[in-house]
Amino acid sequence: MERRKVDILCVQETRWKGSKARSIGAGFKLFYYGVDSKRNGVGVVLKEEFVRNVLEVKRVSDRVMSLKLEIEGVMLYVVSGYAPQVGCELEEKERFWSELDEVMESIPTGERVVIGADFNGHVGEGNTGDEEVMGKFEVKERNLEGQMVVDFAKRMDMAVVNTYFQKREEHRVTYKSGAEVIRETMRKVLGVSSGRRKEDKETWWWNEEVQDSIQRKRLAKKKWDMDRTEENRQEYKELQCRVKREVSKAKQKAYEELYTKLDTREGEKDLYRLARQRDRDGKDVQQVRVIKDRDGRVLTSEESVQRRWKEYFEELMNEENERGKKSRRGELCGTESR
Secondary structure (H helix, E strand, C coil): CCCCCCCCCEEEECCCCCEEEEEEEEEEEEEEECCCCCCCCCCEEHHHHHHEEEEEEEEECCCCCEEEECCCCCEEEEEHHHHHCCCHHHHHHHHHHHHHHHHHHCCCCEEEEEEEEEECCCCCCCCCCCCCECCCCCCCCCHHHHHHHHHHHHHHCEHHHHHHHCHHHCCCCCCCCCCHHHHHHHHHCCCCCCCCCCCCCCCCCCCCHHHHHHHHHHHHHHHHHHCCHHHHHHHHHHHHHHHHHHHHHHHHHHHHHHHHHCHHHHHHHHHHHHHHHHHHHHHHCCCCCCCEEECCCCCCCCHHHHHHEEEEEEEHHHHCCCCHHHHHHHHCHHHHCC
């Protein structure tokens, strides 16, 4: 996003379980939703300057979610979608399109909407008969999934934007199955991981000794993958044990230093500051930026917002409540009795 100067990015297949928002570094924040750490998951990444523009987040499923932003008085809806793959059941595909329809129907007519999705389909090369929703620059022939995309675009009066731009052949496909020679080359050059994935690995306590040990272990693993001799296996096992020892020592030292600092007044302040920052980072909406008029329409201009606040306070200050009425009646009765 930094390199391409992208401010808003829709991501799919995040595989993060949960319904949260979190800072991911470099001035970006991720809003995501997932129910399974092994499949699906969608999200939207925002540049820091747009985080305060978020008015609402809707997490429909691990395949569909949307953000509502107000940018310079204009409402923008950003929808992230992840359609089922070609081999999935038709019922699952229909459920996805139903959820996407539901999100679109909840957006007021005339508002600006951008859908960033992995639709897992081919709309096909050429656009005869579908000129109103797509360009002619695509690949292959249209499949069932591609037809669903075209039907959706017509139904929602939208356009398949990337088909309007001519690209080089190698840039017109994001994924292609096969290519066993590439897999074999990668296996030889990069090695094969163990396949075990640890969630939310902490690395704040890492020091140079730990990093050096881990790098040596990775090289040993790669060496063993390429040449499975007993000698290489033994070397890898020994380095695994060394990494565990270094990690244990580094953790103990880091926590001792942390506990010592927390006993001080400065450390106590840091603890509360970090807790507040983490709480803010986890919230979808940072602050209320707009209000609604009497009819429920969102007001965005400064003038209309001020006018609505003026109306509200005039009503609040001039409307009699029940307590005030009783108090005045009591005063009048007291005067009459004297």
